[in-house]
Amino acid sequence: MKLIPDSSPCLFLLLLLVQLFVYSASRPAHNHSLCSTFSPMINHLDSLSKLSKTLHGLTDHELITMATATNRLDALPNIQHSAAHFNSAQLNASLSELYVDTQAFRLHVDWLKTARKNVSLSSHPAELRSTHLHHLSKLLNNFLHQIHEEIPQPPSPSLPFASTTFDVLQYSIEISEKLKVFCFWSKRVLNHLKKLPPCA
Ligand SMILES: *[C@@H]1O[C@H](CO)[C@@H](O)[C@H](O)[C@H]1NC(C)=O
Ligand SMILES: *[C@@H]1O[C@H](CO)[C@@H](O)[C@H](O)[C@H]1NC(C)=O
Numbered sequence: 001m002k003l004i005p006d007s008s009p010c011l012f013l014l015l016l017l018v019q020l021f022v023y024s025a026s027r028p029a030h031n032h033s034l035c036s037t038f039s040p041m042i043n044h045l046d047s048l049s050k051l052s053k054t055l056h057g058l059t060d061h062e063l064i065t066m067a068t069a070t071n072r073l074d075a076l077p078n079i080q081h082s083a084a085h086f087n088s089a090q091l092n093a094s095l096s097e098l099y100v101d102t103q104a105f106r107l108h109v110d111w112l113k114t115a116r117k118n119v120s121l122s123s124h125p126a127e128l129r130s131t132h133l134h135h136l137s138k139l140l141n142n143f144l145h146q147i148h149e150e151i152p153q154p155p156s157p158s159l160p161f162a163s164t165t166f167d168v169l170q171y172s173i174e175i176s177e178k179l180k181v182f183c184f185w186s187k188r189v190l191n192h193l194k195k196l197p198p199c200a
């Protein structure tokens with residue numbers, strides 16, 4: 001008498017299980033605690049985008065007359081991405097870059113906060129941005145830590161002394177415009193990265 005009446009379905013099932021195991025073991029593990037931080041990062045960028053109009057508090061007409069001299073803050077990240085940038089985007093490199101840029105914006109926004117106070121302009125809009133940039137850089141720092149990536153050194157440029165209201169307004173416009181571009185592209189980069197392994 002046979003113990004197993006017909007072994008072939010059993011063998012088939014066993015093979016299937018082995019295959020399933022091999023398949024799941026060869027896939028990079030989806031890391032929930034890691035991948036779930038993309039959403040709060042994107043939320044901070046969204047909030048920053050919504051704020052970007054009011055950093056200088058000028059009307060469109062005033063903007064046109066003011067926005068003549070830009071690119072005066074050399075250490076401000078000038079984001080110029082292209083489609084090619086996305087195809088080659090790597091989690092570690094892209095997030096390191098994002099971290100460095102976030103820190104640079106934070107530094108400039110904090111500097112602007114003081115500059116605006118000095119000429120008696122409201123520093124509240126800069127404070128709001130600083131808070132979001134602070135949270136974003138903390139999330140990025142944690143993320144890099146979790147993927148065992150070295151935390152890049154934040155920049156420490158020397159920023160100018162802004163003596164007139166006119167100067168401060170121009171700096172406000174410049175930071176505001178570049179921050180807007182930064183938010184737009186960074187959001188796209190994060191939305192792209194979260195669809196790649198290990199988060200796909
Ligand atoms: C997932 O993330 C945690 C940190 O929250 C880390 O300790 C762990 O090594 C990660 N796992 C994988 C498979 O990457
Ligand atoms: C990112 O990781 C890849 C391998 O996964 C490695 O070859 C590359 O050097 C890393 N890049 C950075 C900037 O750490």
Ligand SMILES: *[C@@H]1O[C@H](CO)[C@@H](O)[C@H](O)[C@H]1NC(C)=O
Nearest residue numbers: 111114115118160161162163
């Ligand atoms: C604001 O004023 C203080 C005191 O005069 C000065 O040290 C600082 O450099 C000024 N900040 C900016 C951004 O101009």
